[in-house]
Amino acid sequence: MHPEDLAEKAAQFRAEDAAIKREVRVCMAASCQSSGAAPVLEALTQLCGDGGGTCRVKGVGCMGLCSAGPLVAVADKDCDLADSVLYRDVMPTDAPDIMRSVCGAPVERLRCPTDQPFFARQQRIVLENCGIIDPDSFKSYVAVGGYAALVKALSEMTPAEVLREVTTSGLRGRGGGGYPTGLKWSTVAKTPGAQKYVICNADEGDPGAFMDRAVLESDPHRVLEGMAIAGYAIGANKAYVYVRAEYPLAVERLQTALRKARGAGFLGNRVADTQFSFEVEIRLGAGAFVCGEETALMASIEGLRGQPRPRPPYPAESGLWGCPTLINNVESFANIAPIIRNGGDWFAGIGTEKSKGTKVFALAGKIQNTGLIEVPMGTSLRDIIEVIGGGIPDGKTFKAVQTGGPSGGCIPEQHLDIGVDYDSLKTLGTIMGSGGMIVMDDTSCMVDVARYFMEFCMTESCGKCIPCRAGTQQMHGLLDKIANGQGTAADLALLEELCEVVQATSLCGLGQTAPNPVLSTLRYFRDEYEAKLADG
């Protein structure tokens, strides 16, 4: 297939809908569904009927402002979220008013302004189709330019050129580590081997992170397209998506997308009528945080207990069943299609010197606008929390923001003006992580927060190496003692010592980073620990 053929197909899909002028989009992602989006969609669909041939109601993916769900957007077709009329907290009984507003004045009592910073300050690359296209419709993905990047790569570029483009883009792994994606791909491409694998890590285990879920639920084809391009570039014809069983809706939409992409010839044998074949299989996780670690994830795909093994050898050399394997996270793959479409230089023009592109963050906790945002790298934490996130509700004051989940740390008020990228967060004693941001106000006790994360790591430790298995247990005991007001200065000193030991000697990332929440709260909120000491 040539790019022109695909463009023709996309034009044909658009022509089928040419008569449609206005759309009523109902968010059908997990969060809005939990607040009751399904009955709203049903009521609107019933009222709309055939819409006189010029209007239609459709279910779409995440629009971002989860706290205001269910969300409904009324817009001209092809119009993006910021230019639509958005309604919040919609009930099925609001359906008649909304349908009347399609050709008339907006319903003011339900209106959620889209010129507010939450929408206006975002730059959407990964989320460009989220909340606009129907995630279950293959046609709607192709109509907005989907699979054009794959066809371009297959018909006009050599694998080496794809690798060069990804390297030029400066994309770094969005799972949290920040390893340069181009370098990872090139290493796997260079490693000899008849059989190679591509794995998409969708085991989004960090509590408080839901970026990958939103992408899979809202735009699943984009991830498959990125994976197929990766397969072409490194010479792999078999891929797995390892996704959490806790995300049933994401799994269902991914399955639908797989089936349709296969049916249309964009996956499977002879992708887009070329010599390239690419088969994708879904594997369900079973509720183990450690499986987000790449070697543990591969063990799980092999049907074993999800226990990590020492690296090297890295998966690029010896991964799944001993074959060279490329593992990237959902958001990394979701960035690939736009990079191939617009060129690596375009992507490298966004963001900061060492962290290119945009990052999707999940805002949660004590913040006005909880939900999903995408901003260029380098945006300041203050902008994200106070401007885009709308600040702290209920007249409380900001205390700290936690990034990076159980492997990250807390950032206090005085560092909010720093621009977010991989390196700046590291200097503050935390990590980018997959993009969860939990905001805490002055009612949160930092010792309690540290204890919470340690409890998490303690129960999630796989038990393979001693520093992590026993160390997290001991650290949790000490934190518990201190939090209950029974700790001594000696306990605090022992806790700090243990942090260093566990960090330095654990086998995998889980143990190595488990002390981070303690170390970062000690660094910025030491007085809270000391105030709780029995002999303090």
Added chain:
Amino acid sequence: MPLQQAKPPLPSDDKRWKLVNATMRRYGYADHALIETLHSVQDAFGFLDETALRFVAGSLDLPLSKVFGVATFYHIFMLKPKGRHACVVCTGTACYIKGAGALLDGIHTRYDINPGDTTDDDRLSLLTARCVGACGLAPAVVLNGDVLGKQTAETLTTRLEALD
């Protein structure tokens, strides 16, 4: 070429075993299908009992110890039957910050059960989850598969009381 072991017979004529068998067949009875197979047992029966573990071990030609090891390693697999209703309280960070602890305390006060327990009359099981991804609706609870957002101890106990 290793000898092909004879597949064990279905444990009973319960039709659900055929679903389990179909999953294993789809993967050609390969040992790496173990987790997928356990998922299908749990989907069909609600939990994994000894009969099921022995059957899966025999069918995939794996030692029972390994099957048991995998079944106990992953949180999602249950080795005990659940009550008629399952209430999963999310204890992810966002829910924790917004009061998941109070929800658990409320349930404990009313029903005297802790996470992992089932009431004596088999009516209600209390479980916890590590983030169900509904952080925008924290604190969230999954009651019999439906996500309920922005709960308090009062609203949740009222919902639980209303169950049959």
